[in-house]
Amino acid sequence: MNSWLIIGVLTLYIALLFVCAFFGEKHASRLSTRGRMLLFSLTLGVYCSSWTFYGATGAAVREGIIFLPIYLGPLLFVAIGYDIWRRLGRVRQHHAISSIADFVAARYGKSGPLASLVTILAVIAIIPYLALQLRAIALSASVILEPSAGIASTTNSVLFLTGVLAILAMIFGTRQIANTEQHGGLMLAVAFESFVKLFALLAVAGFFMFAAPENLSQITGDIKTTFHEVQLFGVPESFWVQTLLAALAIICLPRQFHVAVVELRDEKHIRGARRWFAVYLILTTIAIIPIASWALHAAPHYLAIPDVAVLSLPLSYNQDWLTLLAFLGGFSASTGMLLVSSVALSIMLSNDLIMPALWRFNLISRHDKRLPLVLKFTRRISILAVMLMGFLFFNFFNDIDQLSIFGLLAFSAVAQFAPALIGGLYWRGGSKQGVYAGLLTGFALWAYTLLFPTILRSLPETYQQFSHDFLNYGPLALNWLRPEALLGFESFDSLTHGVVWSLGLNLLLYIWVSRIFRPSVAEQIQAESFFYYETKPLPSQSPTTEVSYSHQDVARLKVGDLITLAKRITGEEPTTRAFKQFCTQNNVELNENSSANGMWWRFTEQYLAGTIGAASARTLLTTAMVNNGLALGQVANILDQASQWQRFNQNLIMTMIDHMTQGVSVVDENMCLVAWNNQYLKLFDYPKDIVYVGCPIADLIRYNAERGECGPGSVEEHVRKRIHWMQVGSAHEFERIRKDGRVIQMRGNPIEGGGFVTTFADITAFRENEAVLEARVRDRTQQLADALSEQQLAREQADKANMSKSRFIAAASHDLLQPMHAARLFSTALEQSVQSEEDRKTLQQLDRALYGAESMLSALLDIARLEGGTIQPKRQAYPLHDLLSDLELQFKSIAAQRGIKFSVHDAQFWIDTDPQWIRRIIQNFVSNALRYTASGKVIVGVLRSSSKPNHIRIGVWDTGPGIAEEQRIKLFQEFERCGHTSPWGEQGLGLGLAIVQRMTSMLDYPVHVYSEYGKGSCFMIEVPLTEAPKVVAAPVQAVPLKSKAFKVLCLDNDETILEGMSTLLTKWGYQVFKATEPEQAQEMIEQENIQVWLVDQHLNHDQRGLDFIVDNRKPNVPVALITADSDPELPQQLKELNIVLLKKPLKPASLRSWLSGLKISDS
Structure with missing residues (x-):
């Protein structure tokens, strides 16, 4: 598209935004109630x-349903978060809250440092999000501009637009600095x-839906496919986390807090x-779906990056004006x-940062007339x-292609x-210290676990x-400090x-530290105002509130003094208008010479808070009143007079204390x-004249000690010790058994500002019940110990029986395999010599029967070995390609x-696995699939694990008969075939999945089964995945194979097996030398x-073939050891000696394959 056309349209659009802003400044307040509601x-x-x-389109293309949370979260918030929103609105109006930092500071004692901290963290959190918007503008421009367009570089163009938007924000975001405007x-x-x-999104989506009849069916098919995948694999765990973050973003993002509150x-x-x-x-979500459907099926030259599918779609149809509209939509999304x-x-x-710093370092006076400027x-x-920080972040990290990365970073940060x-x-119990602990810890963990990995990549x-x-591997190779697997948590x-780490610890520390460091009196008073205005009408709605109040020290400041102070901050015209409006609402005459009572101070503080923040407003007024001769105590008293309703009635408190069961x-x-209280007097049975207000507590302690209530020891020592605890403010708790047998529990805690409160509880009944329960627990514990001893004995006997069974199966299988081994050798040799087709079929049936018996015995032997623990997996780095290519060669012909x-x-x-075990597991899955599938397809594939990082799922899909729900429970039991018969006449043993279950359990591989009957x-x-080993291959010099037959030595003590081996090898053309004794073989x-x-x-x-080989082997002579043993150390031992292991029953095909691959010299 022509670049000058785009520049012209953008210029007109930005001019239109200026017109809208100017119009809104003048006429927005004249809109009807419904119009304001729609505008809001x-x-x-x-x-x-x-x-x-x-x-969102890119996320839908890459991850399917995972694009929904950014819309679902806000929808859930507006559906169930109305009370939170309403409370925020009322508190903002009462306290003149101007930002999220102002809200947090005002709630927790109007703390200036806390407001500064929230501001710094908010800026850190939002800068990547600002960069996302600039990245989107640059990306969209690069998509629609002609490659040969003669305009400045993308970076310069983005910098220019950043400057224009900054000017627009400066003009209309700072024209009125008072919050009331x-x-x-x-x-x-x-x-x-x-x-x-x-409108742009709906236009693009609507165009595609009706551009061709088949588009609607394509969209419907994609939706069905997505929901089918959700049914099969479930919703990703990050779906709900992103939904939570999106819901919290509605009030935690600074821009959303600004527009919503x-x-x-x-x-x-x-x-x-x-x-x-x-x-x-909802409309935005609906519009995304057709666009994502197009992107899923788009040709690569139309769509290089899924994130720009909104622009690529109309471009692919040569719809320039629709493309321009989509570009303006994306531009609006970013600029807004x-x-x-x-x-x-x-x-x-x-x-919360700049103005307090200017005042703290005396760079400008609070009374300076230039303060509004x-x-x-x-x-x-x-x-x-x-704006500049957002641009710099965009410039330095411009290579991050997925827009969702920036968005999720910002959402997870502001969620703190x-x-x-x-x-x-x-x-009410939340304290400033709890907020500090939670915020600092949460943001530190956010930076380490989310921001830092993004920057590293x-x-x-x-x-x-x-x-x-x-x-x-973590910093300094400390594995437990890996940013994305702290303390080894790799499941998410x-x-x-x-x-989970950042927000979870943030919440935990907020609660825990707040319980340790209780809110100060100032925080409690301030907190009560937040709770009061959730249900009560605001002062502006009740004209009589606070008007009648007066104070003896108020005469030192006039209403005019407060107006003058406010004008220095917000300017003359806004201040005059605000004070006149206040007088009109409260039916009060504006007399600047009248005394400024608590009502005026409260309004002035609220008015200034909307401009400079609650913490700065409180500091400014405090300074003004102290400079006019009021003591700090009087200042605090006067500023909080408008909140007298917060203080509890003392008589009500005393009535509540008197009805407590504990003495206080x-x-x-x-x-x-x-x-x-009365319970205190009853517990200690004091005489009437000994207890009175102002009574030294030492007299009461001495009275109790003299009666023996404090235990053995000197009376004065008891008095001294208890008075010391109270004076140093040391919390204590102890129990005392009185002479009459009652147990009294005493808990003492210091009071902030000096003093001590002690509670006394009669816990006699509790201790008696506790003693009875302890006796019952002892009896029950003994019974359990006896029962556990019996169970342990039974378990040991069962284990012994199981081991005995496994040893028996292993021994029996080994002995049975010997004649089976010989029978198969003769069968194979005989099959190659017969001429009659009928005899050949009979021998083939015999061979299949022998093969079935061999398979049964081998499976039984494998189960016995696995249960007996005689074999263990040999894990190593193994290329998945080798496994998959072998499987394809093995099964494609069948x-x-x-x-x-x-x-x-x-x-x-x-992958990190045992190559032989993984091969056998997947082979079993494929064999079962081919055995029971009559028609259709069998697929072997690999997926990324959605639940475990650095893991993959290797799966086998088939279109077979499926498995009924009631059969899946018995799927991995021995001799279980789930009631199916093979359409190809194959007869399974029912042991394959039992072996798979034991192997995967020892490898710690989860097994997943999905099936739909029919x-x-x-x-x-x-x-688990692993890194490829770094191997330097040594050159191998192959010796060419001579055309004449090999001379093969067969050493076996079983003459039947020797005869069968000799017959088979002779048929293959080899010259065979048989020996039953080592000495005989040595002569040969x-x-x-x-x-x-x-x-x-x-x-x-009791001689071993391996010993014979080691003692007599000549260099460069290929050797194979034949055995049915299950010794787990034997394969590694043979590998080190360069000896091939052939397992009984020996498969002729395996033997011939090995012999054919040998390269033997004549010497």
Whole structure:
């Protein structure tokens, strides 16, 4: 598309945004209630940034249903989070909250340092998200621009657009710096952009749906396929984590908090937004589906990156104007987020970082007349700085292709605000220290487990080895510190792992530390105002609230002084208008010479909080009043007068204490009794005249000690010790048994600011019940011990019987295999000599029967070995390609003969396994599939594990008869065939899956079985990945094979087996030398040029074939040891000696294959 056309359209569009903003500044307040409600709902659409516009399509193409959480989360929030939203709106109106940092600081004691911390963390969290928007603009421009377009580089173009958007945000985001003047112009521009991006998505989706009749069926088919995959494999675990993050983002993202809470004008708008914003999200979700369907089937030259499918679709149909509309939609999605985020972050930076720093270092006075200009300047500089940081992050990490990575980073970061935010609305016990501990820990873990791995993966090639080692082995090779597997937790995907660690510990520490460090008095008072205004009308709704209050020290400041102070911050015109509006709402006359009572101070603090933040407003007013001669105590008292309803009535408290079952006594900092209840008097039976307000607590302790209530020892020592505990503020707990047998539990805790409170509880009944229970526990424990001893004895006997059974099966199988081995050798030799077709068929039937018996005995022997523990897996790095290619060669001819489509999807992985065991497991799956599948196909494939990182699933799919639900329970039992018969006449033994179950259990490989009766089955195992070994291959010099027959030595103590072996080898053209004794074989070796040895392991007189080989072997002579033994050490021992192991019963095909591959010299 022509670049100048795009530049012209963008210029017109940005000009239109300026017009919208100017119009909104003047006329937005004149809209009807329904119009404002719709405008508010559309501004919430700023949530749908470029991630949802572009990245959702890419996620749908790459991961299917995983694109839904970013829409499902907000839908769940608007459906069930109404109370949270309503509370936030009411608290914002009462406290004039201007940002999420302001909210957290105001809730936890109006803490300036806490506001600064939240601001810093918010900026760190959002900068990658800002870069995502710039990345989306650059990516979309590169898709639609002509390659030969003569314009500046993409980076320069993005920098220019960043500057233009910064100017737009500075003009309409800082025109009014008072919170009472909401950004109507900017919000109208954002609402217009929300409409444009939704219209663009629906237009592209609608065009594709009706462009061709088959498109609707294609979309329907893709939807069915996706849901079928969900039914088969379930929903990925990250689905619910992303849903949670998206739901929390509605209130935790600074831009969403700004539009959903700060810009909220009327509580009714929330009810309207729950309908209209939900419709907006649902329409956006519906529009994504057809576009993703097109992207799934698009040709590569039309779609290189799935994230830009919205643009590529109309381009593929040569629809230039539709492409231009889609580009404007994506541009709107990015710019809307950039504008609101930059304004929200600039408010936080200015109010909670820059202005407090200017005041702290005396760079500007709080009474300076230039304060409004300075405040406006800091806001604009902050907007420019935020935009610039977003651009720099985009420039440095421009090689991260998937937009969803940036989005998930931001969502998981801002989710760390949720415990402090939601906990502050519902839990009075949350403290500032708990918020500090949770936020710092949560963000540190977020940076280590999510942000840091993303940065490492985007480093240049020169740092790739460092990145690989750090991510896979941890810092300094500390495996338990791997960023994506902390403390060895590898079960989750990287996002779930990072969120569980960061958000989980954040929440845990918020609760735990808050319980250790209880909220201070200032925090408790401030917290009560948050809870009060959840259910009570706001002061502006009750004109009589606080108007009648006056204070004896108030006369030192006039209303005019407060107005002058406010003008220095927000300017003359906004301040005058705000104070007049306040007077109108409360039916009060504005007299600047009248005394400023608590009502005026409370309003001034609230008004200034909307501009400079709650913490800074409190600091400013405190300074002003102290400078006018008020003591700090009076200042705090006056500023909180408007919240007198927060304090509990003392009589009510005393009534509650008197009805407690525990005795209570309260001592002040002078160690004098100031409060108690009736239960306290009853427990200690004090005389009437000894207890009174101001009574020294030492007198009461002395009285009890003299009566023996404090135990043995000096009376004065008892008094001294207890007074010392109270004076040092040491919490204590102990129990005392009184003379009458009652058990009294005493708990003492210090009071903040001095003093001590002690509770006394009569726990006699509890201790008596405890003693009875302990006796019962002892009796029951003894009974359990006796029962466990009997069970242990029975278990040992069962284990012994099982081992005996396994040894018997192994021995019997070995002895039975010997004659079976000889019979097969004779059968094979005889088959090659007969001429009659009838005799040949008879011999083939005999051979199949012998093969079946051999298979049965081999399977029994394998089960016995596995159960007896005589064999263990030999794990090593093994190329999956070798396994899959061998399987294809082994089974493709059988499948072809049966008319079954057999396909193997190769994969270039290295797995950690025992090569022989894994081969046997998959061979069993494929054999079963081919045995019971009458028609259709059998597929061997590999999938990435969705539950375990660095694992794959090797599976075998078939279109066979399937397995009934009731049969799956018995699937892995011995001799179980699930009631099916093979259409090819094969007779399974029912032992294959039993062996598979034991092998996978020893390898620690999970087995998954999916089956639908009548349609087919799927068997999968989950296998860990590993790195390929670095092997330097040594050159091998092959000796050419001579054309004449080999001379083969056969040494076996069984003459029948020798005869069968001789017959078979002679038929194959080899010259055979037979020996039953080692001495006889030694003579043959010395007399003849023996070229190949076949030696049985067990010879006469307890002699071993392996010993004979070691003692007599000549260099370069191929040797095979034949045995049915299950010694687990034998294969490795033979491998080191370069001796081939041939297992009994010996398969003629295996023997011939080995002999044919030998390269023998004449010498």
